[in-house]
Amino acid sequence: MFNNNRLRRLLRLAGCFLVILSMLAGCAGGGFGAASSPAASEQAELVWLMSTDPVKNKWQEKTVAEFGHTHPHIRIKLLNVPYEQFDQKLAALIASGNAPDIWNPNQADSGFATYLQMGALLDLSPYYENSKAEMNGLDVKMMDIYRVNGKLYGVPYISNATYFYYNKDLFDQAQLPYPPTNWDDTTWTFETMRDVARRLTLATDNPETHIYGVMHELSPNALSWAFGGDLLPADAYETGLIRKPNVVTAENTAAIRYFSELALTDGVSPSHQALSSAYTLGNPFLSGKIAMTITGGWGLRSYQSADFRWGVAAVPYHEGRQVPLYVDPWSISAATSHPDEAWEFVKFLTSPDGGAGSYMTDVGRTPAESGLLTQWYEATAAELDMDARDLKEVHEGALKYGRRADNHLIAYYPIILDTMNQSLGPVWNGTTSVEEGLADMQRNLESLHLE
Amino acid sequence: MNESRKDTVAFWLFVSPWVCGFALFSGEPLIASGLLSFTNYSLFAPPSFAGLDNYSALLNDALLAKSLKATLAYTLLAVPFHLVSTLALALLLHSAVVGQALLRTLYYLPSLVSGIAVALLWSSLMDPHSGFIHTFLSSVLGLKGPLLLQNPKSVIPSIVVMDLTSLGSTTLIFLAALQVLPAELFHAAKIDGAGRLKTLFKITLPLLSPVLLFNAVMDVISSLQVFTPAYIVTKGGPEWSSYFYVYYLFRAAFFQFDMGYASAMAWILLLLTFASICLIVALTRPFVYYENKPAASNKGGRRHVV
Numbered sequence: 071m072f073n074n075n076r077l078r079r080l081l082r083l084a085g086c087f088l089v090i091l092s093m094l095a096g097c098a099g100g101g102f103g104a105a106s107s108p109a110a111s112e113q114a115e116l117v118w119l120m121s122t123d124p125v126k127n128k129w130q131e132k133t134v135a136e137f138g139h140t141h142p143h144i145r146i147k148l149l150n151v152p153y154e155q156f157d158q159k160l161a162a163l164i165a166s167g168n169a170p171d172i173w174n175p176n177q178a179d180s181g182f183a184t185y186l187q188m189g190a191l192l193d194l195s196p197y198y199e200n201s202k203a204e205m206n207g208l209d210v211k212m213m214d215i216y217r218v219n220g221k222l223y224g225v226p227y228i229s230n231a232t233y234f235y236y237n238k239d240l241f242d243q244a245q246l247p248y249p250p251t252n253w254d255d256t257t258w259t260f261e262t263m264r265d266v267a268r269r270l271t272l273a274t275d276n277p278e279t280h281i282y283g284v285m286h287e288l289s290p291n292a293l294s295w296a297f298g299g300d301l302l303p304a305d306a307y308e309t310g311l312i313r314k315p316n317v318v319t320a321e322n323t324a325a326i327r328y329f330s331e332l333a334l335t336d337g338v339s340p341s342h343q344a345l346s347s348a349y350t351l352g353n354p355f356l357s358g359k360i361a362m363t364i365t366g367g368w369g370l371r372s373y374q375s376a377d378f379r380w381g382v383a384a385v386p387y388h389e390g391r392q393v394p395l396y397v398d399p400w401s402i403s404a405a406t407s408h409p410d411e412a413w414e415f416v417k418f419l420t421s422p423d424g425g426a427g428s429y430m431t432d433v434g435r436t437p438a439e440s441g442l443l444t445q446w447y448e449a450t451a452a453e454l455d456m457d458a459r460d461l462k463e464v465h466e467g468a469l470k471y472g473r474r475a476d477n478h479l480i481a482y483y484p485i486i487l488d489t490m491n492q493s494l495g496p497v498w499n500g501t502t503s504v505e506e507g508l509a510d511m512q513r514n515l516e517s518l519h520l521e
Numbered sequence: 522m523n524e525s526r527k528d529t530v531a532f533w534l535f536v537s538p539w540v541c542g543f544a545l546f547s548g549e550p551l552i553a554s555g556l557l558s559f560t561n562y563s564l565f566a567p568p569s570f571a572g573l574d575n576y577s578a579l580l581n582d583a584l585l586a587k588s589l590k591a592t593l594a595y596t597l598l599a600v601p602f603h604l605v606s607t608l609a610l611a612l613l614l615h616s617a618v619v620g621q622a623l624l625r626t627l628y629y630l631p632s633l634v635s636g637i638a639v640a641l642l643w644s645s646l647m648d649p650h651s652g653f654i655h656t657f658l659s660s661v662l663g664l665k666g667p668l669l670l671q672n673p674k675s676v677i678p679s680i681v682v683m684d685l686t687s688l689g690s691t692t693l694i695f696l697a698a699l700q701v702l703p704a705e706l707f708h709a710a711k712i713d714g715a716g717r718l719k720t721l722f723k724i725t726l727p728l729l730s731p732v733l734l735f736n737a738v739m740d741v742i743s744s745l746q747v748f749t750p751a752y753i754v755t756k757g758g759p760e761w762s763s764y765f766y767v768y769y770l771f772r773a774a775f776f777q778f779d780m781g782y783a784s785a786m787a788w789i790l791l792l793l794t795f796a797s798i799c800l801i802v803a804l805t806r807p808f809v810y811y812e813n814k815p816a817a818s819n820k821g822g823r824r825h826v827v
Contacts, residue, residue, distance in 0.1 A: 071813065158775055165564040180776075188565040188778075343671045346759070347649040485776045489584075495673070495760035508585075516584040518777065 113145040114408040116415055119160060119170035121177050126446040129432040133425050140511045144411045152305075153178055157484070169403040171412045172419075175224065176398045176477070179484035182216065183310035185401070185483040186223055188305070192402040193221040195411040207441040215474050216399050224399025227429065229422050230367035231468030232393035236388070240281065240361040244270050249362075249383035251460045253467025260328060260386045263362070270361040285345060285354060286329060287365035288394075290475050290511075291489040297325035298390020301490065301511070302476065308447060310481045315515040318508045321390070324391035326497060326502045334500045342498035362464050366396055367468075368392035370450060371434035381456055382464050385471075395472030397438060426438035433485075436512035437463070458519055489514045554661040558784035568781065575785035585786075587761040592678070595765065596744040601682045604688065604733065607688045611695030612721075626698070630662040630723050632689025640753040650790040670755055673762035680750045680763060691736050699725070730809040737805075745794050758799050766790060 071105055077418060090415045120130050129148065134146045149170055151159045156178035163169050175182040185191055198205065198213075208226065216224035234249060241248055246266060250258050267283025274280050286293065293303045299321030306312045332339035340348065341361070348354040358378045363369075374382055385393050400419050402412045419425035421439050430437045430446055437446055445466070452459035477483040493514050497507035535541075558575055562568035579585055614625050631639070646652050647669040658664040669679040702725065710720045726733070748767040751757050757764035757772075770790070774783035 161564065161775070161778065187562070190565070209746070267580050343759070346671050349666055350648060351650055379575070414784050482777050484773055488758075492761050494759065501759075513583040514587075517585070519578055519582075519779075519782070520777065 076496055092163045094198075113143055113146055113410040115145045115378060116147050116406075116408055116412055117147045117170040118415070119149045119151065119163075119173040121156045123151045123153070126433055129429060132428065132432070136424070136428075137415060141411075141414060144408075144414060146415065157184075160185075160426065161188075164188060164403075164405075167405065169405050170410065171406045171416055172400060172405050173403075174398050175401050176396070177474075178479070179478070179487075181475075181478040181483050182224060182399070183399070183479050183481040187310055191223040192406065192409060192412075193223065194225065194402060194413070194416070195220070195222045197409070197416075198225070198283065199223050201413075201417060204417065205420065205441045208420065209438065209440055212397050212438050215397050215478075216401075224398045224401040225416055225420050227426050228396075228398045228435040229438040229469075230396040230398075230436055231421045231465055231472055232364065232366055232385060232395070233369065233382040233464060233468060234362065234384060235355065235363045235369050235373060236365050237355075237358065237360070237380055238269055238381050238470070239358070240378075246270070248381060249386075250391070251467075252381055253384040253387070253464075253471055255384065256387050257348065258384060258386050260388055262387045264328075264332065264336060264338065267362065268336065273337065280359065281466075282340050282360045284332060284362040285339050285360050285363055286334045287363060288475070289487055290326065290494055291487075292394050293329050294322045294325045295392040295394070295473070296385060297321050297328070297388050298392070299325050302381060302480065302486075307474065307479045310479060312480065312486070312515065312518075312520045315512050317512040317515065318505070322508060326494065326508065329499070330497050330504060333498065342378045342495065366394065367436050370436075370454075374434075374453065379452060379455065381473070382461065384464060384467050391471055393468060393471055394471045394475040395469065396475045396478070398478075401435070482518075485518060486515065489518060528727070547698055554784040554787055557781050558783045558788050562780040563778045565778070571781060575782045576789075578782065579785060579789060584761075584764070584769060588764050588766045591757075591762060591764045592745060592747065592766040594677050595680065595747055595763075596741060598677060599684060599744045599747070600737060602681050603684055603691060603744075604737060606685065607691040608695055608729075608733075609737070610688055610692045611699055612725075614692070615699040627694060629689040630640075633688040634686065636687075636749040637753055639683065640750050641801060642686070643679075643750075644754045647679055663789045670818060671721060671759055674759040676755060676759065676762045680747075681753070683750055683779045691740070694732060694736060695729070698729055702728050727810050728812070730805075731811055734802070734805055736807050741797050742794055745790065745797065 083171075083328060118130075118134070120126065130148055130150075134148055137144070137146055157180040160170070160173065160178075161180075164185075173207050175191065177183040182191075185299035191255045197339050205225070212226040212229060213222065215226065216222060223225065228355065235247055238248065246269060251264075263284065270281065270283040272279070272281035287298070294301050299319055301315070301317050301322055302312055303314055315432050326396055329339075333341050339345075340354065345354060348357070351357075353372065354360050355369075356373065357374070370382070385391065398415045402416060417424075419441065421427070422437075422439050426439045427442060429435060430442055431449075434450075437443060443465075447458040451461040480486065490511055494507050496502035496510075498505055502510075531827050557568060559571060559573070560568035561571045561574075610628060614628060617623070621649040634642075646654050649668050649671065653671065655667060658667055667675070669675050671793065706724050706728070707720065710724055715723065746767050747765050748771065751763045751765045751768040751772065755763040757768050766786070767790070770783050773779050773786060
């Protein structure tokens with residue numbers, strides 16, 4: 071039981087506690103820091119959101135330091151978020167009114183379209199128009215990727231294409247010629263690739279020595295593109311939204327059937343389950359037990375750790391073939407308080423003498439800036455022990471037959487991709503037909519009600 | 522201020538942290554999600570009234586059917602597994618064994634580990650290349666590369682097995698209940714010559730039946746809300762086999778930013794959970810014995826008491 075005195079003492083104690091708490095909160099609010107650092111108040115602070123990556127983090131820190139030297143009135147605060155949390159964290163920041171000032175919207179699983187749909191990106195057209203002369207190395211076609219209804223929402227800085235990678239050692243052992251670098255070579259078809267894969271496959275009972283001819287790392291939609299098909303309706307790439315999926319077509323069926331047969335009937339590719347589990351150890355191509363694969367331009371860097379010789383070539387020819395082109399931009403938040411300063415930073419990040427140049431050399435990605443391409447061809451070809459002209463031919467073919475990646479253009483792409491992958495699981499495992507798998511995918515995509 | 526009034530003031534002062542916490546962190550979100558379920562709301566624009574659209578869309582949702590199937594499969598396997606294993610563990614800890622005090626401390630330790638860490642631990646144990654389970658099965662039983670989490674047929678049992686590291690709380694409830702069972706009934710059974718199994722099925726389990734029912738209800742609630750293994754380990758796959766209801770709800774909310782639809786899903790889950798509990802209580806009524814209830818209420822339960 072409380073008597074009046076005890077109750078009063080208790081309330082007094084609680085009152086003192088609240089006063090101390092408010093004082094501490096006032097101190098934590100930056101009052102002391104702000105008073106002792108007048109120079110900081112004159113700087114515009116920009117938050118640059120990037121995913122956590124050991125290689126890229128070094129470049130990020132270097133870029134912040136270099137920009138700080140030439141732009142003392144702007145302070146860049148680097149905010150790193152683990153890759154797998156990137157989209158959620160960014161969405162939460164935007165929704166709570168604390169959006170970062172600059173980020174690459176294609177950095178994680180969600181893409182440009184998702185953030186455009188949120189209304190989170192600033193129209194950069196007026197800034198670009200004023201800076202055109204300084205930014206004349208940027209390809210107009212690439213700039214157009216991020217132009218929507220006449221407004222510019224991103225400035226490209228890398229241009230990863232899709233290539234065909236092969237293990238030169240395994241080709242040499244089988245005494246087979248390397249695949250061509252010319253994308254218009256119509257003798258290099260998917261059927262030819264299947265034949266080559268058969269000759270490269272070395273089937274043994276021991277998984278340690280089993281050699282597979284081919285695997286692919288493309289999304290189901292990119293597989294369909296390679297055969298002239300498309301799992302998504304054409305207007306989705308313009309609007310960012312899937313109104314009516316168009317999954318069950320002859321081209322899509324042919325593409326999925328072909329790639330499922332490689333494992334199920336030809337035995338030249340690892341089974342879907344084996345491949346899924348192999349990824350827990352790293353990229354299966356790096357094991358040296360897979361002779362050929364198709365993936366994005368990041369392979370040029372990630373395969374450098376391979377302990378075998380490898381090369382790049384053209385993706386096999388097929389009527390209507392298209393491959394993904396992953397062009398990443400820098401975008402500015404529509405809610406930024408410092409748009410002019412943010413634009414200064416974007417100009418620095420896309421400049422050949424600034425971030426774009428160092429990103430190419432330090433991180434190893436293909437630059438979007440045309441002035442850097444020659445340097446990139448020479449450096450990368452030397453690393454691959456191939457002729458720079460051949461690499462140029464491969465890259466230019468990839469651009470010619472490339473189309474803007476679906477994950478950059480369609481909103482909520484991670485959930486769409488997962489729906490495609492899970493729907494095709496029974497097809498890859500041979501427990502259902504290609505037609506039924508695609509019909510199931512159609513139903514599942516419709517259930518997402520992403521219109 | 523008289524004594525009664527002072528008691529009332531003191532009572533409200535003491536419970537006010539909970540009342541505030543509940544109102545702010547449970548009550549308000551509950552009401553908000555109910556209201557949001559009748560809207561289209563993406564987080565980035567104000568909600569717009571959508572009537573019953575979200576609920577009617579659920580009726581034609583092929584993924585909802587898949588998520589319900591996966592959740593039901595998990596619940597049907599996980600609840601009996603959890604109840605049997607926790608009861609067995611409680612009986613073991615209740616019996617006079619050497620090191621009983623130490624065992625009673627140790628069994629609870631895994632329950633202190635967070636769900637995410639547990640999921641990652643099991644994922645590593647079940648790794649088809651280097652996991653302990655794989656190594657054990659291949660070296661001892663000669664089974665090659667069991668793809669426990671990659672195979673749609675084995676993924677649910679594998680996730681259920683992960684539950685072995687979170688038996689602590691339910692076991693604790695069983696153990697506490699075992700310790701207060703009337704000793705005279707066990708003495709009488711012993712005198713009558715009842716063996717261990719007969720004592721278990723004729724005395725222990727009937728007397729524990731209210732606790733069994735309570736734990737079953739709690740297990741059903743937590744099983745219907747299973748999320749962590751799908752989010753951390755399986756991503757709902759393979760082939761939708763672990764695409765649990767709450768995982769789907771989470772994706773609708775935080776990947777599609779469709780808060781209205783996700784709220785409708787949450788309310789449907791609440792109703793499903795309530796219906797499941799009502800069904801369990803109704804079906805088990807004849808088998809649950811409440812010692813302090815009048816004889817008429819225990820008509821069914823008394824049949825099981827020696």
